[in-house]
Amino acid sequence: MDGLIIKTPYIDWILKGEKTIELRGFNTRKRGKIALIESGTGCVVGTVEITNAFEIATKSQYEKLRLRHCVGAERKDIRYKRLWAWELEKPEMFEEPIPYEQQKGQQVWVKNALR
Incomplete structure (x- = not known):
């Protein structure tokens, strides 16, 4: 199972x-269960x-979803284009917690974090 690397406190809120x-x-394109x-x-x-x-294309769409993603109210808080x-x-x-071996360069996804 692939794993997604997430910072605290966001990972705690997800769990x-x-x-x-x-x-x-x-x-x-990943769907289904992943390791955190x-x-x-x-x-x-x-x-x-x-x-x-899905892509969030408008500020109003972002505002409607804000409570579900637990980040700041202003779109300027997001650093992505x-x-x-x-x-x-x-x-x-x-x-x-279960230890895993992280390979060099893995910053978002980890292949086979759980076997």
Whole structure:
């Protein structure tokens, strides 16, 4: 299972089910369950399902989704030229984090984070 590297506190909000959209500057075709990797820890801390991805094209669309992605109210808080929303469902937090081996250059996705 591939893993997505996410910083704190965002990963905590995802695992609690509070953050149901992950914002990125690019689209993903991945769907289904992925591992969640807490940035800087070397550990997989849970899983979540990516169910959809779509581009956020307007400020009003961004505003309507703001509570689901738990970031600032102003679009200026986002540093991407194009903005994509990845819809997340069914978060599961592990009781104990699972170490994984990160390869050089992996900054967003980790192949086979969980086997």
